[in-house]
Amino acid sequence: MDFRGILDRLKTARVPGLLGADEPRDPNPADKKDKGRRGDPFVWVEPRELPAFLERCRDDERLRFELLVDLSAVDPSKDDPNLWIVVQLLSLAHRHRLTVKCTLPKAEARLPSSVPVYRAAQWHERECGEMFGITFEGHPDPRNILLPEDWVGHPLRKDYVFPDEYHGISCK
Amino acid sequence: MSTPLHTEPDRAARQGEREFLLDVRTQDMEVNMGPQHPATHGVMRILVRADGEVCTGAQPHLGYLHRCAEKIGENVEWLQYLPYTDRYDYLAAMNNNLGYSMAVEKLMGIEIPRRALMIRTICAELNRIGSHLIAFGTYGLDIGAFTPFLYMFREREWMMALFEKICGARLTYSYIRIGGVFNDAPPGWLSEVERFCDVFEEKWQEYVDLLMVNHIFVQRTANIGVIPPAMALDFGLTGPMLRGSGIDFDLRRDMPYELYAEIWKAGAFQIPLGKGERGQLGDCWDRSYVRVMEMIESIKIVRWCLGAIEPGPVIADIPKTLRVPNGEAYVGIENPRGELGHYVVSDGGKVAIRCRVRGPSFTNLAVLEELMPGALIADAIAIIGSTDIVVGETDR
Numbered sequence: 001m002d003f004r005g006i007l008d009r010l011k012t013a014r015v016p017g018l019l020g021a022d023e024p025r026d027p028n029p030a031d032k033k034d035k036g037r038r039g040d041p042f043v044w045v046e047p048r049e050l051p052a053f054l055e056r057c058r059d060d061e062r063l064r065f066e067l068l069v070d071l072s073a074v075d076p077s078k079d080d081p082n083l084w085i086v087v088q089l090l091s092l093a094h095r096h097r098l099t100v101k102c103t104l105p106k107a108e109a110r111l112p113s114s115v116p117v118y119r120a121a122q123w124h125e126r127e128c129g130e131m132f133g134i135t136f137e138g139h140p141d142p143r144n145i146l147l148p149e150d151w152v153g154h155p156l157r158k159d160y161v162f163p164d165e166y167h168g169i170s171c172k
Numbered sequence: 173m174s175t176p177l178h179t180e181p182d183r184a185a186r187q188g189e190r191e192f193l194l195d196v197r198t199q200d201m202e203v204n205m206g207p208q209h210p211a212t213h214g215v216m217r218i219l220v221r222a223d224g225e226v227c228t229g230a231q232p233h234l235g236y237l238h239r240c241a242e243k244i245g246e247n248v249e250w251l252q253y254l255p256y257t258d259r260y261d262y263l264a265a266m267n268n269n270l271g272y273s274m275a276v277e278k279l280m281g282i283e284i285p286r287r288a289l290m291i292r293t294i295c296a297e298l299n300r301i302g303s304h305l306i307a308f309g310t311y312g313l314d315i316g317a318f319t320p321f322l323y324m325f326r327e328r329e330w331m332m333a334l335f336e337k338i339c340g341a342r343l344t345y346s347y348i349r350i351g352g353v354f355n356d357a358p359p360g361w362l363s364e365v366e367r368f369c370d371v372f373e374e375k376w377q378e379y380v381d382l383l384m385v386n387h388i389f390v391q392r393t394a395n396i397g398v399i400p401p402a403m404a405l406d407f408g409l410t411g412p413m414l415r416g417s418g419i420d421f422d423l424r425r426d427m428p429y430e431l432y433a434e435i436w437k438a439g440a441f442q443i444p445l446g447k448g449e450r451g452q453l454g455d456c457w458d459r460s461y462v463r464v465m466e467m468i469e470s471i472k473i474v475r476w477c478l479g480a481i482e483p484g485p486v487i488a489d490i491p492k493t494l495r496v497p498n499g500e501a502y503v504g505i506e507n508p509r510g511e512l513g514h515y516v517v518s519d520g521g522k523v524a525i526r527c528r529v530r531g532p533s534f535t536n537l538a539v540l541e542e543l544m545p546g547a548l549i550a551d552a553i554a555i556i557g558s559t560d561i562v563v564g565e566t567d568r
Contacts, residue, residue, distance in 0.1 A: 024499060035520050038499035039279050066405045069504065070513050070530040077525070088502055088513065088530070092405075092421045099502060120408025123538045131242075146235040146567055155243050 001062070001096050003041040009063055010043065015056045017049025022101075042099035047085065047111040050102055055117045057089060057098070065089035065098060068118035071125060073104075073132040078158045081106055083132055087114075104134065106157075113139040131156040200228060205552070207236050213310060214563025220544065220552060227552055230544035232537060237567040245527025250276055250494040251350060253527065258344035260531060261565040263306050266299035266335075267507045269348035274429065275503040275514035276350045279496050287484040288352035289431050290477045294365060295335070295347065297470040297477075301372070302331045303508035304463045304470075307560040311460060312383050314557040315392045320383040327375055330368055337361055350494065352487030366478055369471050376468055384464050393460060394451030397543045397555035401454065407539045410532050411510025412466065413559065416446040416459035423506040431477070440476035441469040456558035463508075463560070493522060500526075509533050509560055531565035 001009070007021050021043050027036030045053050057065045070088040087100040104111060113136040114121040125136045126145040133154035136142060144151065153160050163171050206217035215236035221229040241260060245253050257272040258265040270292060277284065284292075309324035332342045338357055339347035347354050383389050399409070404417040414421060422443045424432040435441065444465030446458030496518040504513040510532030517526040536559050543555050 035498040038281065038497045039501035042500075067408050067410070069408060069410075069511060070502075070515065070528070072515065072528045072530075074517055074526040074528075076517075077519075086515065086528075088504075088515070090504075090511075092419065092426070095426050097427075097502070097504075118408065119406045119542075120535060120538070123534065127534075144235075146238045148235070155240055156246075160243075 001094060003098075006063065006096060006098055007043065009060070010057075013056065013060055013062075015053055015060070017046040017053040019044040019046055040099055042086075042101050045100050045102050047102040047104050050085070050087075050100075051112050051114045051117050053100070054087070054089070054114055057100075058117060062094075063091065063098075064093045065091045067092065068114070068120045068124075069097075071114065071121050071128060073128050073134060073156070075106075075132065075156060075158045083109060083134065085111065085128075085134075109134040110137060111135075112137050115139055130154065133157065199223075203549075207233075213561070216561075216563050216566070218540070218552075218556070220549070222549055225548050225550075227544045227547050227549060230540055230552070232540055234534075234537075234563075234566050237563050239568065241568045242527055242529060245524050245529075247523065249522050250496055250524065251492075253524070254349065255344065255346045257529075258346055259564060260529060260568050261303075261507065261509065261512070261533065261562045262343055263562055264299050264303040264508045265343065265345050266295045266348060267303075267505065267512065269346060270296050271503060271505045271507070271512045271514050273348055273350045274505065275501050275516045276494070276496060278501040278503055279499050279516065279518055280350075280490075280494070281497075282351050282488050282490065284352055284430075284488060285485045287356075287482060288486045288488075290481040291353050291357060291486060292348050293431050293435075294474050294477045294481075295338070295345075295353075297473045298331055298334065298365070298368075300470045300508045301467050302328050304467050305331075307463055307508070308379070308383070308460060311557040311560070312389065314553050315389070317383055317386070317389060320379060323375070323382070324379065327372055330371075334361070334365060334368060337364075349487060351490040352485075354487070356486045362478055362481065365474065369475055369478075372471060373468065376464075376471075380464060384461065390450050390457060392551075392554055393456035393558070396451075396456045396551045397547065397558055398452045399454040399539060399543065403539070403542065404454065407542070408535050409510065409539060410535070411507065412459055412462040413510060413536050413539075415443065415462045417454035418446050418448070418458075420445055423504060423511060427504075429503075429505060435473055435476050438476060441472045444469065456554050459558045459560075466508075495520065495522060496524075504530070507532055509562065509565070510536055529568055531568060533559075533561040533563075533565040534568075537561050537566055 010018050023041040024037050028034040057063050067090040069090045072086055074084040082103040085102040089098045130144040130147050201222050203220045203222055205220055207215045217233040219231040220227055241256050244256055257268040261268055305324040305328045309321035313321045336342050339345050399417050401417045401419050404414050425436050444462050450457045498520040500517040502515045504511045513530030515528035516524055519525050
């Protein structure tokens with residue numbers, strides 16, 4: 001199915017948490033500020049409903065997203081009060097992909113864990129948690145994965161300050 | 173000479189051995205494997221909890237090679253990031269270049285000249301062969317077969333010499349660029365690739381005879397580390413790990429990119445699958461089998477390209493400093509280890525907003541925590557080897 005077909009199916013099956021869709025568009029010649037958007041279409045989803053949304057996407061016969069390919073986050077800019085969670089789904093049976101996005105306030109970056117739905121999310125959520133300072137509620141093993149346990153700050157946030165030293169090792 | 177099969181009485185004997193070992197209860201002991209263990213092929217530590225000879229749990233500790241490549245991607249220009257892609261999966265650098273270039277090209281909407289696509293495919297498939305040679309050779313090395321590894325390095329050496337001729341580098345190529353490839357193949361290069369194919373096909377049969385169906389190799393790998401199909405899906409495994417469990421999915425055929433749709437239509441290659449020939453479906457032997465068979469399929473793809481390649485330009489006309497249009501794109505390609513995904517976000521500037529790398533090794537390794545409990549310590553090595561990880565990619 002193409003993106004429109006997937007979106008129709010999400011709507012008719014009343015999949016919980018669906019907020020809307022975003023498709024690439026051309027720039028508006030009348031408005032100079034509107035640069036348009038290229039690339040892949042995606043759907044916006046309510047973060048509290050993300051595990052329920054993913055579970056329906058996995059189990060629905062027409063969608064059948066068996067694989068959670070990737071789960072990560074994006075910090076769009078220093079001034080933006082929100083983070084994005086980005087999930088890439090892949091259906092082997094129907095050979096289609098879907099990008100799922102949620103916005104999450106930086107001040108209160110918490111959302112329920114998707115590990116009960118896809119165990120593939122386990123390590124991705126650990127990485128996402130340490131790199132962006134996001135708490136995944138109900139994660140079975142929420143330790144750091146790539147960073148040391150005592151690392152200060154979340155490196156992939158845009159306001160991250162590079163450390164001068166780590167345990168006496170100069171980082172300059 | 174007929175090859176000895178892994179027979180039923182053998183399996184029963186193994187089962188008995190394990191029950192005996194479980195019978196002797198000792199105090200649980202935590203053993204540190206790594207960070208410098210020969211079987212981890214890099215700097216990775218696995219904390220194994222063992223009850224006598226049987227693992228009761230395993231916890232991989234990553235991050236020793238972490239360089240935060242994704243942060244670097246947000247600090248350097250689009251073209252400048254390309255050399256960093258070489259360095260996560262350094263055994264398949266061509267494929268990494270390809271994945272990143274394709275993601276940026278998707279946002280920019282660049283059309284790639286046909287000759288460039290051909291050369292890209294040849295390089296990517298040759299690199300796949302090289303990567304599988306290492307995976308298979310070192311796997312034999314891990315479980316005690318030293319000689320085949322040296323033979324495989326001999327062929328890989330030739331493959332690296334081919335790459336050296338085309339781009340000057342032996343390991344980190346940065347050859348596939350945004351818009352095409354860096355330069356055209358030097359005179360005589362394509363015919364040397366053809367010679368390589370001829371020789372490799374012959375040598376490949378030797379590896380199969382020497383290691384793949386070797387009785388000791390089969391005994392060490394059949395029925396070990398079994399990943400049932402449902403578990404493979406749950407853990408998001410891709411590439412040979414997924415196909416080893418009998419799931420028929422390959423991005424090159426099922427979601428084709430570049431020239432693969434055309435090559436598949438021409439019937440040039442097939443997708444090898446694990447069938448549980450020597451043991452249970454999805455065991456370590458099946459995963460090795462898929463890798464070994466894929467090498468010969470890659471040779472067929474290279475041959476198809478050599479037959480269809482025509483003169484022409486090899487790179488599209490792109491400026492030195494790229495400004496990538498506002499938007500975001502995800503591109504997943506079939507790397508030797510599974511799906512390599514690049515998710516790039518741009519706001520129209522010279523630098524990326526986000527440059528996410530989804531490395532197949534990272535996701536595939538997560539299954540270790542599930543596979544290790546219940547395995548013998550000696551089999552732990554066989555299980556780690558069969559996941560075929562590159563630590564540069566798990567840690568990025």
